[in-house]
Amino acid sequence: MKEKSLNVITAIARTIFGAVCIFSGFVKAIDPLGTAYKIEDYLNAFGGIFPNFTWIALPASIALSMFEFALGCSLLFNLKHKLTSWLAFIFMLFMTALTLYIALENPVSDCGCFGDAIVLDNWTTFYKNIVLLALAIWLVATQRYAKTWFVNWVEWTGMAFFCLVSIVISIVCLCHLPFMDFRPYKVGTDIEKSMEIPEGAPADEYHITFIYEKDGHQQEFTLENYPKDDSTWTFVDQKSVLVKQGYVPPIHDFSITDANFDDITYDVLDYEGYTILAIMYDLEKTNIKQAQRLNQLYTDAQQKGYMFYALTGSESTIVDEFVEQTGAEYPFCGTDPITLKTIVRANPGIVLLKDGVIVGKWNMRDVKNDKIFR
Known part of the structure; x- marks a missing residue:
């Protein structure tokens, strides 16, 4: 037993x-x-x-x-x-x-x-x-x-x-790509809506401490008891400690800057139509053979009236070397490399947007025109 x-x-x-x-x-x-x-x-x-x-x-x-x-x-x-x-x-x-x-x-x-x-x-x-x-x-x-x-x-x-x-x-x-996507950039995601904080959502809570000095002695005060009306105290510093994290939207780190360092995030997301994002988080690690296929994809996109942006986390000097090596004519924009790694598990990878919604994601080796152009 x-x-x-x-x-x-x-x-x-x-x-x-x-x-x-x-x-x-x-x-x-x-x-x-x-x-x-x-x-x-x-x-x-x-x-x-x-x-x-x-x-x-x-x-x-x-x-x-x-x-x-x-x-x-x-x-x-x-x-x-x-x-x-x-x-x-x-x-x-x-x-x-x-x-x-x-x-x-x-x-x-x-x-x-x-x-x-x-x-x-x-x-x-x-x-x-x-x-x-x-x-x-x-x-x-x-x-x-x-x-x-x-x-x-x-x-x-x-x-x-x-x-x-x-x-x-x-x-x-x-x-290819993972056949199950658990990340916030899965197909069907409206990126802009996923970046929004709902009305009434809990905000971050901080414990704020003020440091004042008097007669060479420093003392910490809270928001309730700091000597705001006592001129004998001199403000020195302020410390904020996160006590409770508020609501964090599913997508909170997505941004796009163009070659002039202007933020074009919402120009891209609010565009009514199709947009192709070529994701290359690190151009020094990008598969050059697959990246060279982007040139034809860019030409086809222009003919079809699609917007086209290459997103990378690489520095401008690396971008210039990549352009010289591949003959790329499409525009390069900057995005945090960690974000790009999260968006698609490929380098290069392709993301297709329609009205700011992700409607397709591919490893570049799987890209065919009949999948992209609709």
């Missing part, structure tokens, strides 16, 4: 841990570039320890999603129970320690454990990992009660198959 109860609890622990790993690995696998960007954030946050290691971000992204997905599937199907239990324990031991440090020091805004599908703050991530670590400890502690479901070669074949599935998903989504 005791062994039966232990087996039931172990099966539940295996299922929960496995399901979480499968979900985590899957959402990373379908967005390998997004996961790579998050790994770059980590590497930059620990820049003193890992200098010039950002090149490893993409391979690490694919490897991490493969490991999590295969581990989760193996646990769910009870493949190599002893091995997978220890792998789960070691993995969660490392991740729990890492997320504790992140929660305490806050070097990144969120851990990215579930990609853009579910964004957790750093402390919530740590508590989640505590639960998963407890499940992993249970799996290790109850190994002797585990029963094998399959013969040895089937178990190894199954694990290899799950690894292969994850890798194939990552490569397909890397060469």
Whole structure:
């Protein structure tokens, strides 16, 4: 009876841990570039320890999603129970320690454990990992009660198959676009409306402190008791601390500036008709072969009466070098590179707007005229 109860609890622990790993690995696998960007954030946050290691971000992204997905599937199907239990324990031991440090020091805004599908703050991530670590400890502690479901070669074949599935998903989504989009710039989004703050939405709340000086002594005051009518006090400084964050619109960091540094964001979004945005967040990393195809796309866009802008986060000198290299005649505008990475997971990528609404997104290698011109 005791062994039966232990087996039931172990099966539940295996299922929960496995399901979480499968979900985590899957959402990373379908967005390998997004996961790579998050790994770059980590590497930059620990820049003193890992200098010039950002090149490893993409391979690490694919490897991490493969490991999590295969581990989760193996646990769910009870493949190599002893091995997978220890792998789960070691993995969660490392991740729990890492997320504790992140929660305490806050070097990144969120851990990215579930990609853009579910964004957790750093402390919530740590508590989640505590639960998963407890499940992993249970799996290790109850190994002797585990029963094998399959013969040895089937178990190894199954694990290899799950690894292969994850890798194939990552490569397909890397060469094209993620087939599930959890970001705020998905097809169907009205960008301008997504930037609006609804009337009556909660605003940011701040605790404001005033620093005044009198007879060489400085003292802090609040908004309620600062000496506004006492001329013997001299104002020195003011400090504002965010106490409670107000409403943040889904899109809050989108802007476009032209070559003269004029803001043309609403000129683009309010245009009645079709607009093509060629997204190249970093021209030094742009696929030149695909970028050269933009010249013909720009010519076709002019003939069809479409507006056309290239958005980049690169400096003007880099833009000039790119224009000389590719013969580009289309206008370049500036947008924050992080925003561009969020808009489309390709470099170059194409976004088609109609009246400010996103009606299509493509990796440049998938662009065909019958998809763009309607």
